[in-house]
Amino acid sequence: MKTTKPAADGLLSSAKLWTLTFAPLCWAAHFLASYLTSAIYCAKYAPADGDGLPIRIAVALFTVIALSLIAWIGGIGLRAHHMGETKLPHDDNTSRSEQRFLGFATLLLSLLSGVAILFTALVFVIMETCH
Amino acid sequence: MHQSSFQSALDTAGKGAERIAELFYWMAGGATLIWIVTMGLAVYAILSRREHSVRMTRWLVIGGGAVVPTVVLAGLLSYALVMLPELQRPAPEGSxxxxxxxxxxxxxxxxxxxxxxxxxxxxxxxxxxxxxxxxxxxxxxxxxxxxxxxxxxxxxxxxxxxxxxxxxxTRTGVFSGxxxxxxxxxxxxxxxxxxxTDQQTFDDWLVGQAQELAERREPSANTDPADVHQSAAETQAAIGKTTFFSRGCSACHAIRGTPADGVVGPDLTHFGSRLSIGAGVLDNTPENLRLWLSDTHRVKPGVQMPDFQTLRGDEVDSLVHFLGALK
The missing domain is CATH 2.60.40.420 (Cupredoxins -  blue copper proteins)
Structure with a gap:
């Protein structure tokens, strides 16, 4: 039996769905990069009481990059959220409402990921040595 | 000497534990406060009949649901992280x-x-x-x-x-690990x-632990009944020493100063001075040692030491005397 596709307005845009995941992916990448760098550096290139400054510099760099990417993604989400005149909640069964909803969710996830990245980075602020 | 009656991270006797307990009390206090405020707002929302401004309620949700938890978590995380360097720092050279x-x-x-x-x-x-x-x-x-x-x-x-x-x-006593x-x-x-313990008691203890059996008043292997100075207990201990070797205990356990040099099980050189048997399972008393030697797997299921149920009663008694004398 032949099935008919639902109207395009009712479909979620796959491109927007991927955008939704970028901020948490930045968070995951930042977390892994920070801990892998410190683990490898302390295990392979520094004594047990080795200075933690090189790691702190590397994590600061990762943090700036991750927060910049998240700010950019959050900006995209904010623009999608504010598109047009409608207000929250974006729950109409239309393509525009769906884009506004995904934009708003992207913005909120960006904020959450930004805070999580700062929490991860905070650990390295007090890291004096490889101990 | 104070003996901790229960095992608790809040019964502090060390600098690290004091800081951790402090953190726990702050977290518990903070959590209680947040719980009271949250429950208070929930009860208020259920009971309140009057209309509220949409703008105010939206800010309440954003503030209470996102901003306050973030600020509280950031505060607790910072407070905990500040403790880390001192807790992680190695003891000074020569410690x-x-x-x-x-x-x-x-x-x-x-x-x-x-x-x-x-x-x-x-x-x-x-x-x-x-x-x-x-x-x-x-x-x-x-x-x-x-x-x-x-x-x-x-x-x-x-x-x-x-x-x-x-x-x-930071204080003397007996604690659990x-x-x-x-x-x-x-x-x-x-x-x-x-x-x-205090430093002097510790130093004396360590000097004692360094001694091998031959340096101390070893249970004599001479079981000659004509030796009137040898007590019955010492005779038992001497027989126990023979049993220790003949039954193969020395294959797994070391008693420094004797041919027993096994490394599979715990060193028993000063077993008699220890407080417990079987890694903190039983108090070190002759009755408990008898139980441990004759029914090891019932006392500690899974233990690697074999059950020596083939030991005769008199052999167990002599081993108890021998091991108990290893002060």
Whole structure:
């Protein structure tokens, strides 16, 4: 039996769905990069009481990059959220409402990921040595 | 001497444990406050009949649901992180160093003296009060975790890796130590006692632990009944020594100063002076030792030591006398 596709307005845009995941992916990448760098550096290139400054510099760099990417993604989400005149909640069964909803969710996830990245980075602020 | 009646991270006797307990009280206080406010708002929302401004309620949701938790978590995280450098910092150069290895399901302990010599013991740790101590922790089989709740935080013991931990006892007493990482059948019975004493008592204890059996008043192997000075207990101990070797105990256990040099099980050179049997499972009394020797697997299911149910009653008695005399 032949099935008919639902109207395009009712479909979620796959491109927007991927955008939704970028901020948490930045968070995951930042977390892994920070801990892998410190683990490898302390295990392979520094004594047990080795200075933690090189790691702190590397994590600061990762943090700036991750927060910049998240700010950019959050900006995209904010623009999608504010598109047009409608207000929250974006729950109409239309393509525009769906884009506004995904934009708003992207913005909120960006904020959450930004805070999580700062929490991860905070650990390295007090890291004096490889101990 | 104070003996901790229960094992608790809040019954503090060390600098690390004091900071951790402090953090716990702040977290518990903060959590209680947040719970009261949240429940108060929920009850208010249910009971309140009057209309509220949409703008105000939206800010309440954003503030209470996102901003306040973030600020509270950031505060707690910062407070905890500030503690870390001091807790992680090694003990000063020249501090007492103790190597501890986790073995299913007991603790191999080596004190390093001033000359670098290792003084072995097992399942019991003596510490001097008000002195920082550096622990070097490893494992001989699976992952264990070394934890003396009253003295400080716990640290994992990994095969092939040495982790370190600094503890700084602040009052004398007897405290409990445990394995805090599930490691197999007898994990819950992998315990040890920690005795914190004044410096002089500790120094005397360490000098005693360094002695080998031959340096002390060894239970005599001479069982000649004509020797009127030999007490019945000493005779029993001498027979027990013979039993110890004839029954193969020396294959697994070392008694320094004798041919017994097994390393599979705990060093027994000063077994009689220890507080517990079977890694903190039983108090070290003759009755409990008799039970341990004759029905080991009932006392500690899964233990690697074989059940010596073939030992005759008189052999068990003599072993109890011999091991009890190893002070």
């Amino acid at each position: 007492l160093t103790i190597e501890v290895a986790g073995v299913r399901w007991w603790w191999r302990v080596n004190y390093i003296d001033n000359t670098g010599r290792r003084i072995p013991t097992a399942n019991e740790i003596y510490l001097p009060v008000d002195q920082p101590v550096e622990f070097k922790l490893t494992s001989e089989d699976v992952i264990h975790s070394f934890w003396i709740p009253s003295l400080g935080g716990k640290v994992d013991m990994m095969p092939g890796r040495t982790n370190r931990l600094k503890l700084h006892p 445990v394995c805090a990482e599930f490691c197999g059948t007898a994990h819950a019975q992998m315990r040890f006692r920690v005795v914190v």
